[in-house]
Amino acid sequence: MSHKVMHICLSHGWGGLEMYPARIIPELTRQGDEVHGLALAGSRVAASLIDVGVTPVTVASKARALLAVPRLLGYLRTQRIGVLHCHKSSDLRLGALLVTLMPGLRLFFTDHMGVTRPKKDFYHRWVYGRVTTLFSISDATRQRNLAAFPLPAERIQRLYLGIDPAPYASCLTTPARQALRDILHIPSGAVAIGLPGRLTAGKGQTVWIEALKSLHTHLPNLAWHGVLIGGLHADEGSDEAYVAQLHKRVSALGLDARITFTGFRGDLPRVFEALDIVCVPSRNEAFGLTVIEAMAAAKPVIGAASGAIPELIDAETGRLAPPGDADAWATAMAELAADAALRERLGAAARKRVQQHFTLTAHVEALRRAYQA
Structure with a gap:
C-alpha cells in the first residue's frame, strides 16, 4: 500500500536529525510512497529536500508556520496527504494542530535526540495525545521515552536507523x-x-x-x-x-x-x-x-x-x-x-x-x- 506523507522539519540547524528526511526519501519513493516536505525557507533542510526531488512547502519561521495553518490545510487536502511525520519536538505543536483541524490525518514523531526531561504536563498531554506512533531510535532511547512521554507503551516503537551499506x-x-x-x-x-x-x-x-x-x-x-x-x-x-x-x-x-x-x-x-x-x-x-x-x-x-x-x-x-x-x-x-x-x-x-x-x-x-x- 502506498502512502502520501509530509515530513516536517522546521530547523535551521544541520545534523543527523535534519539530514534524516532527505536520507530516507529516495527509499520511501522507491518503495512506492509519495513524499512531501515542510521546511524553513532558506534552510539546509529545504535545500536537501530539493536535492532528492522534493520541492518543499516553506515558511519563514516556526511562528509563521502557525499563521500558515489555513494554507497548509489547503495543501494537505489538495494533495490528499494522510500522514505527517515530525522530527523535532517543537514541530509537534504544528502537527498536533493540523491533526486536530483535519480528522483522518495520522501524526508520527521520531525522537532523534533522546528526551532528557519529563513531558507530562497538560500541554504535552494534548500534543502527544495526537501522536499515532512515537519512534524511538534505540532501546536505550525507548526506555527514556517510556518514562518521559504521556503515551502508552504500545504507541512507542523502537525503530533502529539504517543506512545503505x-x-x-x-x-x-x-x-x-x-x-x-x-x-x-x-x-x-x-x-x-x-x-x-x-x-x-x-x-x-x-x-x-x-x-x-x-x-x-x-x-x-x-x-x-x-x-x-x-x-x-x-x-x-x-x-x-x-x-x-x-x-x-x-x-x-x-x-x-x-x-x-x-x-x-x-x-x-x-x-x-x-x-x-x-x-x-x-x-x-x-x-x-x-x-x-x-x-x-x-x-x-x-x-x-x-x-x-x-x-x-x-x-x-x-x-x-x-x-x-x-x-x-x-x-x-x-x-x-x-x-x-x-x-x-x-x-x-x-x-x-x-x-x-x-x-x-x-x-x-x-x-x-x-x-x-
Whole structure:
C-alpha cells in the first residue's frame, strides 16, 4: 500500500536529525510512497529536500508556520496527504494542530535526540495525545521515552536507523588510498585513528585527544596518526568556541603534528577507507549513526559504553570504553593498533552486522508498516 506523507522539519540547524528526511526519501519513493516536505525557507533542510526531488512547502519561521495553518490545510487536502511525520519536538505543536483541524490525518514523531526531561504536563498531554506512533531510535532511547512521554507503551516503537551499506564498501585502489592518506597528513605506515562527527562537547573529542596523548606516553614507538573529521564552523553544526579549545589542547599536548583537523568532508565513506580504527566517544548517543557507517566500511569501532552504542557494538565487531576514561580509550586503541589481523576480523564482522540489522531498506519497510497500521 502506498502512502502520501509530509515530513516536517522546521530547523535551521544541520545534523543527523535534519539530514534524516532527505536520507530516507529516495527509499520511501522507491518503495512506492509519495513524499512531501515542510521546511524553513532558506534552510539546509529545504535545500536537501530539493536535492532528492522534493520541492518543499516553506515558511519563514516556526511562528509563521502557525499563521500558515489555513494554507497548509489547503495543501494537505489538495494533495490528499494522510500522514505527517515530525522530527523535532517543537514541530509537534504544528502537527498536533493540523491533526486536530483535519480528522483522518495520522501524526508520527521520531525522537532523534533522546528526551532528557519529563513531558507530562497538560500541554504535552494534548500534543502527544495526537501522536499515532512515537519512534524511538534505540532501546536505550525507548526506555527514556517510556518514562518521559504521556503515551502508552504500545504507541512507542523502537525503530533502529539504517543506512545503505553499498557506498561504504571499499573501492579505492592502493595508490588512491595512499593519496587520500597523504591529503590527510597520515604518515606512511602509521595506524590512522579517526573520530568523525560534529565538533561539540558531547561528542567526546576531548577524551579522544587525551587518550592519544596517553597512547603516545605509554607506547612512544607506536606509529599512529589522529584524524578529527567534522566541520569547523557553526553553519556546519559545530561549536566554534569548542573547536578553538580543541586546537589549543592539541597544541598544549604537543600533538599538532600527530592530529589532523580535516574540516567538513562530503566523502566520508572514502575517508573511512583511509582509516584503520574509528572512535565514537559520544557520552549519550540516542543511536549512533556514525557507528554503523564506520561498521559498514568494515572498520573496527571503539565506542562509548553508554547510551545506545552498546546496542550496536559487541566484542566480535569492536570495543567499548567508558566515555570519560582516557586511559581506557588508550588501552583499546593500543590493542587494535598492534594487531592488523584483529582489525580486519572485527571490521569484516562489523560490516556483516550492518547488512543484517541496520539497512535503510529494512528501516523504511518498518516505517511504512507503521504508517499503514
